[in-house]
Amino acid sequence: MAKFITKRVVQMLLLFIVFLTVVFFLLEAQPGDLSQQYIGNPEIPPEQKALLAERLGLDKPVGARYLAYMGNFFTGNLGNSLSQWPRPVSEMIVEALPRTLVLFLSATLLAYYLGFMTGKVLAWRRGKFTEYALTLGGVGLYTVFYPWFALLMIWGFGFMLSEWVGFRVFPISKFIDVQDWVGSPFTVNDVFLRMITVAALSMLAAAITTIIARRRLELGPALRVRNFAFLIGVLYPFVYFYMSPMRAYAGDIFHHTLLPVMTLSLVAFAGIMLLTRASMLETLREDFILTARAKGLSEKVIRDRHAARNALLPVVTSLVLALAFVIGGGIITETVFSWPGIGLLLLTAVTVEDIPLAIGCLSIIAVLALFGHLVADIIYMYLDPRIRYQ
């Protein structure tokens, strides 16, 4: 198992190096290279230009520049932003990364959980009206033009619902309400990092409790412990922030998180649901389902324990494709909702031609994708005994 993981990690690193190489040559291939942006100003005298080019290493051959680029990247030097000179790119990315991660993780988890649950019920009810309606709705959501859908969500849930109900149910955009933070003793990132830490720790505690219960208890009580542990794990962060002095601020951030996460997970959910349905339909034709029926097992046991478990594997494999989808969708979500994460940073960098920042963001997104892929591999390995017991 450790061998498998090591192998995958090495593969991922190699892939990442190939990716960086491609990006480097993409930069080289652009018409009017980076040097023109720095020293293309006609007011700079030629000798100063030569000096600048030498200082930036632009007079060196391509090979040497490539090595310097790779060396800089792996020592954490991503250069300085051109639009917010001289802020280092790495600092800006570290500031934006947690926000993207939260959007990304919560949307993926929600979409997977709900999509799998709905998909298996859909396949079970093949031919019923609910199946047709939900499948059609799923295809609609899956193929909907995402920016348009996000705008409609803002209009419907952010605007119309608030008009109708009379108070602001969901904020329309942004990460915080600035006027609520005037005179606040905390910075936004402090509060946000605390929120992430508390939520992550309480979920981790729930997971560990579940694992211990699985080892020590019978199946029935273990499942009850699991449900209870995750209930507490979800509720605890709310209790914690209700008691803490950060209450209003954490509440504000949470309030702003709801609609973007909901929008992104709805679209990702549709894909997962359709896939689970298709995968379940194939599994239901297997002989072991017939055997299970012949044994007289109850419908629910056949569905959840025999069919759904085997239908899960292709769905997990699709996590890789879903990751690309959620990352792309995440960028659009961040843009539409003015959510200051990596995606919005990338987009603003591109519109003001801040190339170092854009490349930094792109690389971080690639790291995210590769890391997500690795996690998917490990989950797959855990689920598939053919690999687990090697």
Next chain:
Amino acid sequence: MTDLDTKATPSLRMREPEKLDDELLEPEKLWRVRLRLARKTFARNWKLFSRNKIGLVGLTIIGLFALMAVLHPILMDRVWDPAIYDPVKGYDAVVTEFVIVEEVSDPFHEISLADAQLRTNPFVEVGETVSIPLQPAPPSKAHWLGTDPVGRDILSQLMYSTRAAFALGAIAALFAVFIATTIGSVAAFYGGWLDAVLMRFADLVLLVPLIPILIVVSALFNLNLPLLGILLGVLSGFGGTAIVLKSQALSVTVKPFVDAARVAGGSNRHIIFRHIIPNVLPLSFLYMMFTVTDAISLEATLSFLGLMNTPMSWGIMIYTTHSQGYLLSGTHYWWLLIPAGMAVTLVAASFFLVGRAMDEVINPRLRRR
């Protein structure tokens, strides 16, 4: 589909006895037989396809949009005045009559006094009728879908964009399928290091999300429609589509007829082009549909983000609405947001649904028993 039906073979046998053998092998005759077989397979596949009602709906929607794309240049040439109806440069000063009232209840026909004084002259009174050039204008006889915030005809924009979207989809799909079929067949046939290199590269392309890459590319290069089409086609061709087609080609390479061809002295090139690729092609066509879906929605997304260098597209229509601040006006200005968004969604969904229905034709496991 290349499975020779037993019903088709008698036509080969039922020749008059006086015909010579070399006449039978004449290329024209063979071509005729192939055509007949193709027609038969098509009829059978169409029957399977048309059983799927959703696929038919998709095909109808695609047909309607294709009609719009074809009609647009004709309308521009014969019926519409280019100065008014040009999707990019046209302008029509639509003048709407408003009655000045105290309390506005019908915003399309009534206007408040303060507003009227601001827009016309300060001496108007309640009860008078004023004519105000209004953009975006609501749907009328001249403009079936109204005009956009700068006075251009929405219907004309919609039809023009359809043409652009179809062209983009075609470019992307052709590139993707050409590259993916070649790579998949070659990788499956030769195996070894070539296979390993190509497939690891495909993994990389598949892993890295497209949208951020295209965003960065748009900053470095002049991203217009043909370039985007080629880029999407190449990326999809080297990535996901190649992997799927390779696995299909792999299942073909182990079939007995490939061995038979080799025994008969067929070269590698002959086997790849005559035996493997024709058997992979049906699946290639299927993936063409999915590439078109991706291409259309990606183009609209990039236009929406304001990164494409293209005069008009569905994404740009939404971008205009969004950037001019008409988004939260809700249903009041529905013609700004709904037609363009529906067009992208409908066309992308239709290609997807047609692909799904084709999948059922090609992959018998998906058919309902």
